[in-house]
Amino acid sequence: MQNKDISHIFREIAKILELKGENLFRIRAYERAAQTIEDLPESIVKVYEEKRLTSLPGIGNDLAKKVEELVTTGLLNYYHELKKQIPSGVIDMLGISGLGPKTVKLLYDNLGIDSIEKLEKACRQGSLLSLEGIKEKTQSNILRGVELYKHARERIYLHLGLDIAEKIIKQLKSTGLIEKIEIAGSLRRKKENAKDIDILAVSKKPSEVMDAFTASPLAAQVLVKGQTKSSVLANERNIQVDLRIVGEKNFGSALMYFTGSKDFNIKMRQLAIKKGYHLNEYGLFSDKDSFKKRTLASKSEKEIFSFLGMAYIPPELREARGEIEASLEDNLPELVEFGDIRGDFHIHSDYSDGSISLEEIVLCAKDKGYEYVGICDHSQSLKVARGLSVSLLHKKIEAVRMIDNRQKNIKVFCGSEVDILAQGKLDYPDSVLKEIDFVIAAIHSGFKQSKQELTQRIVRACQNPYVRAIAHPTGGLRGLREPYEIDFDEVFKAARDYNTALEINCHPERMDLSDTRAMAAQRFGVKLILGTDAHNAEQFDLMAFGVNAARRAWLERQDVINCLSLDELSKWLGK
DNA sequence: GCCGTTTTCGGCCCGACTGTTTTCAGTCG
Numbered sequence A: 001m002q003n004k005d006i007s008h009i010f011r012e013i014a015k016i017l018e019l020k021g022e023n024l025f026r027i028r029a030y031e032r033a034a035q036t037i038e039d040l041p042e043s044i045v046k047v048y049e050e051k052r053l054t055s056l057p058g059i060g061n062d063l064a065k066k067v068e069e070l071v072t073t074g075l076l077n078y079y080h081e082l083k084k085q086i087p088s089g090v091i092d093m094l095g096i097s098g099l100g101p102k103t104v105k106l107l108y109d110n111l112g113i114d115s116i117e118k119l120e121k122a123c124r125q126g127s128l129l130s131l132e133g134i135k136e137k138t139q140s141n142i143l144r145g146v147e148l149y150k151h152a153r154e155r156i157y158l159h160l161g162l163d164i165a166e167k168i169i170k171q172l173k174s175t176g177l178i179e180k181i182e183i184a185g186s187l188r189r190k191k192e193n194a195k196d197i198d199i200l201a202v203s204k205k206p207s208e209v210m211d212a213f214t215a216s217p218l219a220a221q222v223l224v225k226g227q228t229k230s231s232v233l234a235n236e237r238n239i240q241v242d243l244r245i246v247g248e249k250n251f252g253s254a255l256m257y258f259t260g261s262k263d264f265n266i267k268m269r270q271l272a273i274k275k276g277y278h279l280n281e282y283g284l285f286s287d288k289d290s291f292k293k294r295t296l297a298s299k300s301e302k303e304i305f306s307f308l309g310m311a312y313i314p315p316e317l318r319e320a321r322g323e324i325e326a327s328l329e330d331n332l333p334e335l336v337e338f339g340d341i342r343g344d345f346h347i348h349s350d351y352s353d354g355s356i357s358l359e360e361i362v363l364c365a366k367d368k369g370y371e372y373v374g375i376c377d378h379s380q381s382l383k384v385a386r387g388l389s390v391s392l393l394h395k396k397i398e399a400v401r402m403i404d405n406r407q408k409n410i411k412v413f414c415g416s417e418v419d420i421l422a423q424g425k426l427d428y429p430d431s432v433l434k435e436i437d438f439v440i441a442a443i444h445s446g447f448k449q450s451k452q453e454l455t456q457r458i459v460r461a462c463q464n465p466y467v468r469a470i471a472h473p474t475g476g477l478r479g480l481r482e483p484y485e486i487d488f489d490e491v492f493k494a495a496r497d498y499n500t501a502l503e504i505n506c507h508p509e510r511m512d513l514s515d516t517r518a519m520a521a522q523r524f525g526v527k528l529i530l531g532t533d534a535h536n537a538e539q540f541d542l543m544a545f546g547v548n549a550a551r552r553a554w555l556e557r558q559d560v561i562n563c564l565s566l567d568e569l570s571k572w573l574g575k
Numbered sequence B: 001g002c003c004g005t006t007t008t009c010g011g012c013c014c015g016a017c018t019g020t021t022t023t024c025a026g027t028c029g
Helices: A003-019 A024-039 A042-051 A063-073 A077-085 A088-093 A099-111 A116-125 A135-151 A159-171 A206-214 A248-259 A260-276 A301-307 A323-329 A358-367 A390-406 A451-463 A489-498 A516-524 A538-551 A564-572
Strands: A182-184 A194-200 A219-225 A231-235 A240-246 A279-280 A283-285 A295-297 A342-345 A371-380 A411-419 A438-442 A467-470 A501-505 A528-531
Touching: A003 A063, A003 A077, A003 A088, A003 A099, A003 A467, A042 A063, A063 A194, A077 A358, A088 A099, A088 A116, A088 A301, A099 A116, A116 A135, A159 A182, A159 A194, A159 A206, A159 A240, A159 A538, A182 A301, A194 A248, A206 A219, A206 A231, A206 A240, A240 A248, A248 A260, A248 A279, A248 A283, A248 A301, A260 A279, A260 A323, A295 A301, A342 A358, A342 A411, A342 A438, A342 A528, A342 A538, A358 A390, A358 A411, A371 A390, A371 A438, A371 A538, A390 A411, A451 A467, A451 A489, A489 A501, A489 A516, A501 A516, A501 A538, A516 A528, A516 A538, A528 A538
Parallel strands: A194 A240, A342 A371, A371 A411, A411 A438, A438 A467, A467 A501, A501 A528
Antiparallel strands: A182 A194, A219 A231, A231 A240, A279 A283, A283 A295
């Protein structure tokens, strides 16, 4: 039973309870617990075994018992009973935008609609009009929701989301109606993927901006259009874009609200209440009553945090994972910044499957202002990526040495991304490994092995005296291949004890370790290393996304190998 | 169902937009 299985079951329970019209706060308790378990950087089974379940936020006695039942029996009787009451197709209908529990229940109870297919048919036949409170407009909106559902929009990578957002911002600015505009939402928090794009702007003519936005050539479809808030589907990737207009004096509070996360907002508002204030997107107020209230802060986020006695919380941390408490105690981490990065290690040259030469790599690294660069090509077994035979590796070592000798302002290391073979042996013998400056070990085969076998392979690699890091430790390819299962405690322990770094692979399809895993690793005492896995010149830019993930993982400079000075790095390489 | 520096009971974030109403419920973020 994995964390994601249990969080899935809790979410399903929440949906069924919604359909049954249960107490909203009870429903939210299940959703909150699901989120806690999903974000949990360690195995819920371990938390259960160590009797720490009720110490998790949002998990009390009752939910702890349910987790226990799931962990020990693999089943949950309560869930089983609930599922009997509502067909699964009815639960699926909740996934349709604009269709909530009340309407779904109405459709199911009165028309027996228990699947999205039946819903679509009923809309087309006009059957919904027989119901009280549903007229032509609602029916066509539901049908539109069904259409959108069928062309399911997936979450998009951060870099693509930022790209689309920039285009829209550029277009809006060109209207001349905008005084100030910023990306908010999960993109501002630098979350690795986004389900929508949130933009906040200041304008004296909000309704004209709304007209321009909804009529934009970049918008394929208008979902909602109001005085100060509109949503469209972008013609690129069909992603939803929300635009909100506020006054200059509310910009800070609106930016905070619109940046989220949702859980962060809830906690902030609760904190404001506890201190006797009232917080919403228009500001921090002395009182909820609109006649008595005075504005305490609203213009900038800093002002609001400061009035609440808090240190400024960078957007990347705003996930309700303890940052509010840390901020109140003035105990926030000093997050690593892009400017702290002094080099990149995980780069492939045209010796194996990269498209750039050694010389070009050095130029790219200099261009980034790096002090050092490691060139890692694949090892001999990885034939598909033209892994280097021992003799070719020797040639490459020679070539790198020659280039390095010619450099004044940058140190060039010869590295290798060495396969961890099925039994945990490395793809070059130690006698060869010791000639390489930087060995990063990786699993590229045998993904189907058991959790124990995969864990042992990585542990053995960590223990090898020549291995300095483990590349993409969980092996997932987003949307393509599920990560393999490993025992993180064991891997973290080996990495810490043998001073082997774990990579945050910056490639958007990898992002491995993820932010929450990297956070867990750091708390275990493991060092992290950022690697772009660049195979061409453009991919050097992916480092920024690794820094984003590192910041979301609460990492400071001393946690990240790429921040070491050349001297410190050389010492570390010597293990 | 959770949770506690006002509380072990009685709260639980809050406002915009929509459609169907004639003051509001449902949905969303």
